[in-house]
Amino acid sequence: GSFDDAGEGRAMSTSGVSQEGRTPTEAEAKENTLRIDLGAVESGADRRTTLMMRNIPNLATNSDVMALVDQVVKGQYSSLFLPEDRTNGGNMGFGFIKFTEPASIIPFMHTLNGKKWCEVPKFQSSDLALEIRYSRYQATKKLLKKWGCTDAMEGQLPPGVPPRDQGWYQSSRSDTGA
Numbered sequence: 001g002s003f004d005d006a007g008e009g010r011a012m013s014t015s016g017v018s019q020e021g022r023t024p025t026e027a028e029a030k031e032n033t034l035r036i037d038l039g040a041v042e043s044g045a046d047r048r049t050t051l052m053m054r055n056i057p058n059l060a061t062n063s064d065v066m067a068l069v070d071q072v073v074k075g076q077y078s079s080l081f082l083p084e085d086r087t088n089g090g091n092m093g094f095g096f097i098k099f100t101e102p103a104s105i106i107p108f109m110h111t112l113n114g115k116k117w118c119e120v121p122k123f124q125s126s127d128l129a130l131e132i133r134y135s136r137y138q139a140t141k142k143l144l145k146k147w148g149c150t151d152a153m154e155g156q157l158p159p160g161v162p163p164r165d166q167g168w169y170q171s172s173r174s175d176t177g178a
Contacts, residue, residue, distance in 0.1 A: 058090035076104035
């Protein structure tokens with residue numbers, strides 16, 4: 001899987017017509033379903049809980065991302081996952097977070113969507129800005145299978161590696177509500 005597999009698309013208006021004034025293609029329409037409508041989350045009309053975070057510095061670890069996320073929604077998510085780029089040992093530039101309740105998405109989006117990584121001391125030289133949207137896969141096992149994380153999916157952690165530093169973090173902390 002590459003970043004393109006994660007899906008990129010054109011900006012759409014809320015009417016479902018692209019900004020160029022034409023009817024969207026099937027791929028563009030599908031992409032539009034991944035955009036987060038905070039009004040729909042707030043009203044309870046959208047109950048999805050798994051989000052994709054894009055534009056993560058490749059050298060960021062799960063612990064780095066968790067430290068940032070915990071500043072806003074500590075205890076409100078059950079898992080966090082950064083697919084590993086096995087060619088360089090870093091991450092692939094994107095990750096996934098599964099919230100325990102859809103309402104937690106609201107402060108997460110308000111605070112972190114568009115946040116520039118250069119504001120995080122460890123990544124001052126980065127010009128990336130975090131982009132957040134729904135994940136195509138809402139089921140944890142399906143998501144793990146897609147990104148080749150069978151060890152984590154089976155609950156088999158490599159010896160000596162704490163769960164917080166795994167490619168997939170399944171919360172067992174009491175402060176998550178999980």
